Amino acid sequence: MTTLTDRSAAAAPAPVGGRRARDGRALASRVLGYAVLIFFGLVFIYPFVIQIGNSLKTEPDAAANPLSPIPDPLVLAGFERIFAGTNFPLWLGNSLLVTVLVTLGRVFFDSLAGYALARLRFHGRRWLFAAVVAVMAVPPVVLLIPKFLVLNQLGIYNSYTGLVVPLLADAAGIFIMKQFFESVPVSVEEAARIDGAGVFRTFWSVVLPMAKPALITLTILSFQGSWNEFPHSLVSVQDPDLFTLPRGLADLVSGSLGKGTQYPLKLGAALLATIPVAVIFVIFQRYFVRDASEGAEKG
Amino acid sequence: MAIDAVAAPATATARPPRRGGRGVRGNENAAGWLFVAPVIVILGLFMLLPILMAFWVSLTDWNGQGSPFTSEVPVVGAENYTRLFTEDGLDRRDFMTSIRNNIYYVALVVPAQTVLALGLALVVNNRLLKGKSFFRSAFYFPSVTSSVAISVVFLFLFANSGAVNGLLRLFGIDGPQWFADPRGVLHLVLGAVGVDSPPAALAEGGPFGLSWWDWLSGPSVAMMSIIALVVWTTSGTFMLMFLAALQQVPVVLDEASTIDGASRWQRFRHVTLPLIKPTTFLVLTLGLIGSWQVFDQVYVMSQGDPAKTTLTPAYLSYRTAFRDFDYGSGAAISFVLFLIIIVLTLVQRRIMADRDADGRRSWRRAVRRGGRP
Incomplete structure (x- = not known):
């Protein structure tokens, strides 16, 4: 911000005439x-x-005045039907479960691997890092059929295991953590190790506490990613009892509701699915922003 | 393990000589592997292994019954691939239609999101304006929301009696029935100048089983609403990338050129734009790579309809496998798509690496000349 004010200050003394x-x-x-x-x-x-x-309108009102943000009359019928007439509470529960497990898993496994790739000398480290970079380039949509095949073969298709375990680590998260650990001075851990702490002990009680900013970034990205995750739930489960919010929402839209367009209900359900990410976004905005602009600097 | 054999000499020479016998480093090898073990298992089991399995399936006629890895499953070799390119039939027509749709989608989404992102970044970077951080967040927020939830909102916006048509009515325009309208935009433009039916030269005989007239349809009206949605959701992320680059532009350069009498446009064209070129390139290539992967929006909003004009290769591969139970063809489509995206990624990484190397070379030259760039 200082550069910005400097700029305007420097621009102020313009030639008098002009x-x-x-x-x-x-x-x-x-x-x-x-x-x-x-x-x-x-x-x-x-x-x-x-x-x-529109989520607070009656259906005829939403159809007649779609542009108006003000419901006339204001009704909660859409939301009542979301909770009484759909499986929304179930989807919400599944989404919470998946998000919490996936976020915990990613934060722990990605930082373990990131630390090893940044600091520990083991055979095949370079090769492994190259593999992580390669995996980052694999587009998720081409994995739809492959993932189904492996889940089916392992017998975990249509189960919580299949819904959660494949998401427990991600290459981008490993990359973020490796970059961060490389920026931490080595001297601190060397001291801890000379004091006799083992590798895991050093990692857990010395290095990890210093990695707080990176851990927050990773937590937020994992939360957002797994809360919004759609294609994976599409190919890993089939049973409506295992649907997560995005999956349930997609199902709702593709017409399992019966008569009418029911836009107030659909918009309300989409709104409820957006709120957690919106709250996290408002609180932790700078971590989102940092991640996106770092992408640019890497380039 | 051919890869190991190739990689081993490189790692051996690159690694500094082992400081043997240092007790502190003694158990690092074991610890290292232990630390990465969970990740290797997860990524190996759910990324690499599935790709190999899917490649095998793409060579078979598996219909989803039982295991694809038994001798009962008929192996058809490359037939699933050749059917997409050389045999006239529904499979090739659908595949080529999806490729056509995706090409038009890319041709509109990539320039639009890049220009919009750069424009927003320039405005948000303007030193004279207040409240920029609020607008920056507002522009970025759609990027972090669920693609499914946002698609639901856009379904409503583009509904027949939805907000977009309501807005058009304010200007006296009768909006189209967005998601029911398969007419290609280029066909509509041609229709407006009086060309309603395909000229004889274009009516048949185009490449890969689609007539020239079909290839030249342009994106359908339905596809336009998906394009609008995607440009709207992705611009925010790319805006942040441009913003980071713009903030690196040295203030002195801008001032010097102002003093030299350069106009605002000249400054943008000849000072700013060359300096943010690497970012522009990054945004363009990321956009290219990303826009071949459009899936969620198609699944929620149109399922490939109307008249297959929003079918994309990603959605077609899903539909072929999970709706038509033709897993072999579906996997083959995935691999063709994979190839397209990998080529784009490699091109990007190669050019980026060249650019970095150039940067380092010129830096080294500057150092040799005694610090003058």
Whole structure:
């Protein structure tokens, strides 16, 4: 932020003659800037506003005034039916279970592997890291059929095991943790080891506590990733009792509801599925932002 | 273990000489393998092994009954692949239609999201504006939400009596029935200038079993709403990448060119744009790679309909396997898609690596010349 203020300070002493014209132009560009910001702000936010508004409408009202964010009359019928007429509570429970297990697994296994790849000298380390980088390039959508095949073969298709275990580690998370551990000074762990702590002990009680920022980033990314995960649940389970929220939502939309479009209900269910990620986003925004901009710096 | 044999000499020479006998490092080899063991098991079992299994299945006619790895499953060799390219029939038509749809999708999504992302980043980077961090978050938020939940919202927005058509009505336009409209946009444009039916030269004889007229349809109206959704959700992430790059642009350069009398456009065109070129390239290639993977949105919003105009290779492979129980063909489509994406990824990594090497070389030259770049 300091560079930004420096810039405007440096730009201020303009040649005296051209100042008025320059001020005029600055004002015009500022007005234009705000206009662009507000226009796109609406484009990006208004769909969510419409979603909230219409989830509280009656079905005829939603069909007649889709653009209006204000329900007239305001009804909770959509939400009542979400909880009484669909399997939403079940999906919510499954999603919570999957998300908690997957997040715990990823944070633990990814940091173990990231630490080993960054610090421990073992045969095949380079080869293994190359494999991790290669795995990161495998596009998830081509794994749909392959994953089904292996789950089927292992006899864990259509089970919580099949829903959770394949997601317990991810290459991108290993990569993030390795990068972080490489930035930690070696001297701290060397001291701990000379004091006689074993490798795991050093990792667990010396290195890991220092890795808090990276662990928070990884926790958030894992939470968001597994909460939103759709294709995996599509090919790992079939039994409606094992559906997660995205899977249940997709099922709801593809017409298991019966008559009518039932948009208030669908929008409400989608809204409820979005809220946890939205809350995490608002609280931990800088960790999301950091991850995305680091992608750019790597390039 | 051919890979081991190839990799071993490289690692042996690259690794610093072993400081043997240091007790602290003594158990590192075992510990290292123990630390990575869970990850090897998970990624090996659910990423590498499945790919090998699917490759085998793509050479068979497995219908989902029993195990694909028994002698009862008919092996058909490369037939699942050749059927996609050389044999005239429904399989090839569907596959080529999905390729066509995806090409139009890529051709619109990649430029649109790149331009929008860069534009948003420039506005958010403007030093004169307040409240930028709020807007930055607003633009980025759609990227972190569930693709399924967002697709539900867009289904409503683009419904026949939905918000988009409501908005168009404010301008006196009768909006189309988005998800029921298979007409290609290019066909519509041609229709507007009076070309309603295919000219004889285009009516038949195009490559891979689709007529030239079919190839030149453009994205369908239904596909346009999926394109709108994807551009809307991905721009935020790419905006952050551009923003990070823009903040690296040295202030002095901008000021110097202002003093030299460069206009705003000239500064953007000749100072900013060349400096953020690596990021632009990254965004373009990530977009290219990502937009061949569109699946969730198609599954939720259109299931490939209307008239197969939103069918993409990713969705087609899923449908062929899990709806038509033709796992061999489905897997073959996956592998062709895999190949397309891997080629794009390798091209990207190669060019990025070249660029890095160039950067280092010029840096070294600068060092040799005594620090002057």
